[in-house]
Amino acid sequence: MKKVLITGIDSFTGKHLSSYLKKRGYDVYGTSLFDKADKVYSCDITKKSDIHNVLKIVKPDYLIHLSGISYAAHKNYEEFYRVNTIGAINLLEAFVELKRKPKKIVLASSATVYGNQECEVLDESLCPKPANHYGASKYALESLAKNYFTKLPIIITRPFNYTGIGQTENFLIPKIVSHFQKRKAHIELGNLDVSREFNDVAFVCEVYEKLLLCKAEAEVVNIASNRGIKLLDIIAMMNAIAGYEIAVTVNPAYVRADEIKRLTGSNKKLFDLIGAVEQKTLQETLKEMFEAYSDN
Numbered sequence: 001m002k003k004v005l006i007t008g009i010d011s012f013t014g015k016h017l018s019s020y021l022k023k024r025g026y027d028v029y030g031t032s033l034f035d036k037a038d039k040v041y042s043c044d045i046t047k048k049s050d051i052h053n054v055l056k057i058v059k060p061d062y063l064i065h066l067s068g069i070s071y072a073a074h075k076n077y078e079e080f081y082r083v084n085t086i087g088a089i090n091l092l093e094a095f096v097e098l099k100r101k102p103k104k105i106v107l108a109s110s111a112t113v114y115g116n117q118e119c120e121v122l123d124e125s126l127c128p129k130p131a132n133h134y135g136a137s138k139y140a141l142e143s144l145a146k147n148y149f150t151k152l153p154i155i156i157t158r159p160f161n162y163t164g165i166g167q168t169e170n171f172l173i174p175k176i177v178s179h180f181q182k183r184k185a186h187i188e189l190g191n192l193d194v195s196r197e198f199n200d201v202a203f204v205c206e207v208y209e210k211l212l213l214c215k216a217e218a219e220v221v222n223i224a225s226n227r228g229i230k231l232l233d234i235i236a237m238m239n240a241i242a243g244y245e246i247a248v249t250v251n252p253a254y255v256r257a258d259e260i261k262r263l264t265g266s267n268k269k270l271f272d273l274i275g276a277v278e279q280k281t282l283q284e285t286l287k288e289m290f291e292a293y294s295d296n
Contacts, residue, residue, distance in 0.1 A: 001027040004212070005060035007045060007091070008067030010035055012167045013108075013201060017064065020205040029058045031067065045087035051094040062212050063105045065091055069134070080137035088141045092148045104153050104212045111160040111222065113139040116260050121226055123266035124158075131260060142220060149218040155211050159223040160265045164201030164285060165292045173198055176234060177286060180242040181293040187235075187246050190254030195228040195262045203279035210274035221273060224265025229282060237283050241290050 004021055008014045009030025018028050031043035031054055041057065043050040045067050068084040088107055095101065112135035113128040130136040142156050163173040172189075179187045207223050232248070239245045271277070 001025060002062065003027045003029065003058065003060050004062040004064065005054070005058050006030045007043070007063070007065045008032070009040055011066055012164075013204065014066050015166060016164060016201045017066070017205045017208060020202070021209060024209060026062075029060065033067070045090055046082055048090045048094055051090055052098065055094055055098055055100060059100070061103050063091070063095075063102055064208055064212070065105070065107045068108070069137075077133045080133045081140065084134070084137035085140040085144065089144050092145060092152060092154070096148070096151055101152060104155065104217065106208060106211050107141065107145055107154060107156045109142050109156050109158050109220075110135060110138040111158045111224070111263060111265055112260065113142065113158060114260075114263070120262065121264055121266050122222070122224075124220055124222060124269055132256075146218075153217040155217060156220045157208075157211065157223050158220065158265070159204060160197040160199065160225070160263060162197070162199040162201050162204050162223075163289070165289055167201075172231075173234070173286070174289070176238060177289045177293055179246060180238045181290060183242070183244070185247060186249070188249055188251035188254065189231060190250065190256065191259050191261075192231050192248070192250060193261065194259060195230050195264065197225055197227055197264050198229060198234070198282055198285070199223075199225050199227070200279050200282075200285045203277060206277050207270065207274065210277065214274050216273045219269075219273065221270050222265040222267060223270060224267045225279065226264050226266060227282070228262065228264035234282070234286070237286055238290070241283070241287050 004026045006014050006018060009018050010032040021028050030040045032040055033044055036042045041054045043054050065088060069080055113130050114122045115129035115131040117126055128139045130139050145156060167174045169175045169178050204223055235248055
């Protein structure tokens with residue numbers, strides 16, 4: 001069996017990816033900051049000794065690094081860099097120090113590294129201009145990780161927004177779906193003029209596995225669909241799914257000064273590396289989430 005280690009396995013993405021890879025025949029191990037379970041090890045990635053202990057036990061064939069702070073509005077700016085940047089580099093350094101070379105390491109960066117660019121579709125040739133600490137911490141990760149390209153088989157991914165069942169309500173789509181599930185009459189949102197990709201987490205899981213198995217390394221690649229949609233269009237979809245219309249107002253507290261107006265990505269390089277990957281429509285994803293939350 002192919003042995004894969006997922007850092008942050010108890011995260012939204014980690015749970016979906018773990019289930020997906022197990023079904024695909026992988027022997028899945030994970031790390032968590034808080035939990036210990038069968039094949040899941042407690043590990044603080046800011047402590048290199050923790051990483052050493054896990055790598056010595058698991059000896060993974062593959063690593064997918066998901067652990068980090070993913071909520072862009074997190075208030076402790078220093079934590080972004082300590083966890084997202086230094087934590088990731090600790091992982092790479094641990095592999096080098098232990099003289100272990102897996103078949104592939106996939107590091108999750110973020111599409112927010114692009115910031116506000118004056119073009120409709122963002123591709124990997126653009127110079128990143130992160131507009132917040134979350135994006136800057138991920139760009140710092142990328143910049144430092146490239147120093148390990150000659151030592152380890154690394155692919156750095158820039159996932160654009162994605163969602164699915166189990167994502168917490170401090171993220172936009174679950175917040176909207178939850179309001180409809182509770183049949184609330186009113187919802188407060190931020191900037192309604194922004195356009196984002198909202199891909200399905202199953203699409204992202206399939207992409208991660210294909211990146212593990214492809215021959216490419218020393219690459220930075222989008223996980224994207226170039227399928228942008230505005231918030232009011234999402235509200236319209238949910239109106240139809242839930243069978244009633246919700247009232248929408250803009251709360252200035254939710255409007256960020258560093259808001260990125262349009263964030264959609266080119267998937268040309270991705271599909272050149274792994275082949276085309278299909279995914280369900282956003283309407284299908286929203287319906288699945290609505291029905292799952294209703295069941296709960």
